[in-house]
Amino acid sequence: MRRFYSLLCLLCMAGAVCAAEHADLIIRARYVVTMDAQQRLIPQGAVAIRGTRIAGVGTQADIAERFDAPNVLDEPDALLAPGFIDTHTHAPMSLFRAIADDMRLQAWLRDFIFPAESRNVSPEFVRWGTRLACLEMVLAGITTYTDMYYFEDSEAEAAKEAGVRAVLGQTIIGFPAPDYKTWQEALAGTERFIQKYRGDELIVPAVAPHAIYTTPDNALTAAHKLAVKYGVPLTIHLAETKKERDDALAQRHMTPTQVLEKLGLLDGTVIAAHAVWEDDHDLEILKQHGTGVAHCPSSNMKLASGVARVTAMLKMGIHVGLGNDGFAGSNDSADLIREMDIAAKLQKVTLMDPTVIPAEQALEMATIGGARVLGMEKEIGSLEEGKRADVISISLAHPDTVPLYNVYSDIGYALDAGDVQDVFINGRQIVKGRQVLTLNKDEIYHQAEQYKQQIQSSLKQ
Numbered sequence: 001m002r003r004f005y006s007l008l009c010l011l012c013m014a015g016a017v018c019a020a021e022h023a024d025l026i027i028r029a030r031y032v033v034t035m036d037a038q039q040r041l042i043p044q045g046a047v048a049i050r051g052t053r054i055a056g057v058g059t060q061a062d063i064a065e066r067f068d069a070p071n072v073l074d075e076p077d078a079l080l081a082p083g084f085i086d087t088h089t090h091a092p093m094s095l096f097r098a099i100a101d102d103m104r105l106q107a108w109l110r111d112f113i114f115p116a117e118s119r120n121v122s123p124e125f126v127r128w129g130t131r132l133a134c135l136e137m138v139l140a141g142i143t144t145y146t147d148m149y150y151f152e153d154s155e156a157e158a159a160k161e162a163g164v165r166a167v168l169g170q171t172i173i174g175f176p177a178p179d180y181k182t183w184q185e186a187l188a189g190t191e192r193f194i195q196k197y198r199g200d201e202l203i204v205p206a207v208a209p210h211a212i213y214t215t216p217d218n219a220l221t222a223a224h225k226l227a228v229k230y231g232v233p234l235t236i237h238l239a240e241t242k243k244e245r246d247d248a249l250a251q252r253h254m255t256p257t258q259v260l261e262k263l264g265l266l267d268g269t270v271i272a273a274h275a276v277w278e279d280d281h282d283l284e285i286l287k288q289h290g291t292g293v294a295h296c297p298s299s300n301m302k303l304a305s306g307v308a309r310v311t312a313m314l315k316m317g318i319h320v321g322l323g324n325d326g327f328a329g330s331n332d333s334a335d336l337i338r339e340m341d342i343a344a345k346l347q348k349v350t351l352m353d354p355t356v357i358p359a360e361q362a363l364e365m366a367t368i369g370g371a372r373v374l375g376m377e378k379e380i381g382s383l384e385e386g387k388r389a390d391v392i393s394i395s396l397a398h399p400d401t402v403p404l405y406n407v408y409s410d411i412g413y414a415l416d417a418g419d420v421q422d423v424f425i426n427g428r429q430i431v432k433g434r435q436v437l438t439l440n441k442d443e444i445y446h447q448a449e450q451y452k453q454q455i456q457s458s459l460k461q
Contacts, residue, residue, distance in 0.1 A: 017455075020068035021056045023048040024427070027074065030396060031079040031407055032057060035367045035382040039360065041407060047080055048386035049389040052201065052427040057383050076379045077397040079407060080420055081363075082382050083143025083165075084336040085370030088235070088273040088294035088323030091166075091337060092121070092129030092155060093146050094136065096328035105241055105303045111326065112459075119458040120451070121178035123154040128447045130158035133327065135439050136334045138164060140417035143425045144370075145379055146271060146294065146323070148208040148235055150179040152193050156203045163430045163438045165390065167374055168197075169208025169235045172223045173416075174216045187226060204233065204376070206271075211237040211258050213244055224265045233269040233375060235294075236260070236393040239282070240274035241305050257282040266291050269375040273323065274299075275313075276306040279375045279405040281311065283316055292319040292373030295365065297342040298333070299325035311347050311356045321370030336366050344412060359412030389427035395419045444457040 025048070032045030034057060046058040046063035056063055093113075100112035130363065136143055146167040149155060152170040159166040170190040172183050180186035192416040194205040209215045227234040239245055239256045248256045257278060260266050264309040266289035273294040275286070286293065295310055313320050322339045324331045340362040347357045371381025380388050396404065423431035430438055 002309060004031040009300040010104050015220075018045050021048075021066055022069040023050050025049045025071045025073065026063055026069045027075065027080060027391065027393070027424075028060050028063075028069060029075040029078045029080045029393060030382060033079055033081040033363075033407060033411070034384065035082050035364065036384050039180065043119070045080065047383055047389075047391055049108040049391070049424070049427050050391055054383060054385055054387050054389050054391075055181045055387055073422070075393050076396050078393040079411075080383065080391055080393055081141075081411070082323075082367045082380070083392050083423065084141045084366045085321060085374070085381060086137065086142050086323055086334070086336060087271060087292070087321035087370045087373045088296055088325055089133075089145055089147055089334075090149050090326035090328075091133035091145060091159075092126040092149050092151075092399075094133040094327040095120075095129040095334055095448060096124065096455065099455065101302075105305065105343050106233055106243065108303070108330075109316040115200065116455055116459060117150075117177075117178055120455050123149055123151045125451065126151040127153040127158045128444065128451065130155045131162065131439055131444050133334065134159060134164050135160035135351070135436055136327075137446055138162070138423050138425075138430050138436055139420060139434065140336060141394065141420040141423060142334060142336055143392065143423060143430075144374070144376075146206075146233075146374060147234060148210070148237075150177055152190075152205075156193075156197060156200075156205075160202050161438065162427055163202070163425050165204075165380070165388075165425055166201050167204040167206050167233060167235075167376075168193075169206035169233070172207065172219055173214050174210075174219060175214070183215065187219070187222055188205075190223075191226060191230075192233055192376045194226070198230065198232075204374075205230075206235055209265075211240075211244070212256050212349075213247060213322070215264060220260075220265055221263050224263070228268050231268075233271055233372040234265070235271040235273060236265070238272040239277040240300075241303075242277055245277040248275055255279065255282055257285050261285050271373055273325070274308065276300055276308045278309060283312060283318065286313075287316050287318050290319075292321065292375075294315070294323040294373060295343060296323040296325040296331070297339055298348050299323075299330035301342070301346070303330055307346060309348045310343065314361065316447060319369060319372040320365055321373035322365045323451065333417075337411065337416050337419075340366050340412050357408070359408040363408055389424055391424045392420055393422040397422045
């Protein structure tokens with residue numbers, strides 16, 4: 001019997017017995033940018049997809065020898081990369097884009113956003129705002145986004161309809177919100193939301209206490225208790241502005257990060273959005289608790305919030321991802337390639353050191369680094385066998401990629417969202433040749449115009 005198996009193995013090695021593995025699709029491209037632990041860059045590479053998972057990654061020759069697939073997509077003038085991961089946004093606020101700009105965060109919130117939300121935000125508003133945001137995000141190569149907003153049930157339905165992976169945080173806030181009038185009601189609604197979407201292939205439910213200055217301490221601790229109970233992420237705005245830090249020091253004699261630590265909020269998967277005003281002790285706290293940071297460079301610049309200490313965070317081993325922070329006031333775009341470029345250059349000029357945050361590290365923040373922030377690095381963030389098939393292709397058929405010396409530099413400093421060609425999420429093609437297959441663009445644009453008129457009218461009240 002042993003001789004039989006030895007002969008069988010020899011025949012398999014010779015290709016005489018073993019049939020090729022089945023794959024549903026093979027995508028071939030000029031390069032495959034894996035973002036795996038070795039950061040393999042594979043010229044003339046290919047990715048094999050079976051169902052919702054990546055079945056194999058390698059050279060085109062290796063994948064052709066190993067797999068047989070009924071569908072093959074050839075992209076000789078493109079590269080394949082993991083889908084981008086946005087670690088902090090407010091997707092439905094796409095309907096508020098450019099409603100108010102060029103002002104400080106507190107004035108923007110108090111005078112425009114909170115009034116506009118109270119008069120306009122509804123389940124249908126969230127549904128259409130999410131559709132508009134998803135339309136823009138998938139065209140920018142974003143396959144996973146992390147949200148904090150209201151009526152998350154409606155947002156989950158719209159995101160699933162679009163085929164987009166989303167970590168959706170139901171907002172817990174200390175004053176009447178569009179969906180719940182008390183934080184206790186919001187917490188109960190959050191638990192129902194978690195129960196409904198636990199285990200979903202695309203939706204990861206989360207708890208989203210807004211910030212220490214808008215959410216009472218007992219609401220913060222209750223929100224954290226709920227997140228721990230169900231093992232879901234908690235996302236919160238943290239140390240975004242100097243005023244937030246100054247107020248915390250004046251009123252509590254602690255920094256915002258020290259407040260969260262004292263309240264016990266940093267245990268578990270916690271996503272700290274912004275983390276701009278952090279001293280050395282604060283960063284040690286974040287490192288000790290394994291807290292991930294969602295870095296939003298465009299937002300921090302536009303609102304003059306400050307420059308986050310990203311270089312120091314990364315040197316300390318703190319997980320850092322990128323976020324666009326929504327589409328109204330704080331940012332006006334879902335272009336995460338642009339966020340890579342800004343994140344890298346902002347650190348260079350602030351520290352007067354061109355060597356910090358090289359292009360590879362900026363891309364890491366937008367992919368596997370973002371996955372680590374979300375606690376999802378075993379599922380997404382790199383092109384590796386067994387992971388979710390979240391794959392994007394980016395065209396190299398443009399003057400800004402000729403001649404091509406360094407793929408990472410081209411992605412980080414030369415390309416933009418308009419170069420994204422095809423997008424696959426969970427093995428399903430969402431974008432084909434820059435055409436979104438899951439959303440009705442014309443209908444979304446029409447509804448957005450209707451909401452524009454409604455919002456403008458409401459602000460005159």
